[in-house]
Amino acid sequence: MSKLGKAYVALSFFKKLKIDYKFDGGLFIEFPCFHCGNKLTMEAVTTLWVCSECANKGNIITLHQFLENQPGKQKNIQKQKIYNPRREFTEITNKLRRSATKYEDESFLTLLKKIETLIEFHEKKPS
Ligand SMILES: [Zn+2]
Secondary structure, X not given: OOHHHHHHHHHHHHHHOOOOOEEOOXXXXXXXXXXXXXXXXXXXXXXXXXXXXXXXXXXXXHHXXXXXXXXXXXXXXXXXXXXXXXXXXXXXXXXXXXXHHHOOOOHHHHHHHHHHHHHHHHHOOOO
């Protein structure tokens, strides 16, 4: 199985169980620790993870076993969210657009434009 193929096994696990995750498209998957909710980084290919907060560790099989032994905890784990800048930006954009319509106030769109400019500024690599 290809490296990406192995990563997809882990990704489909999170997707199927509706657990929030963030994949960088390569080596790492972020997800909330099943024990304490701390943000974890799983190595996509080996599925190994270690929690720096509660010191639990394992792989995708231990995560599967955890849920099998304590199915009641799944709902709490589903509520934990991983910070995802792209999703945050989409939420902010949508909210500002809705507010502009709702209050008939163009200044919300001006604010959105300012935020976009600010992001572009910070994304520029120093020359
Ligand atoms: Zn933990």
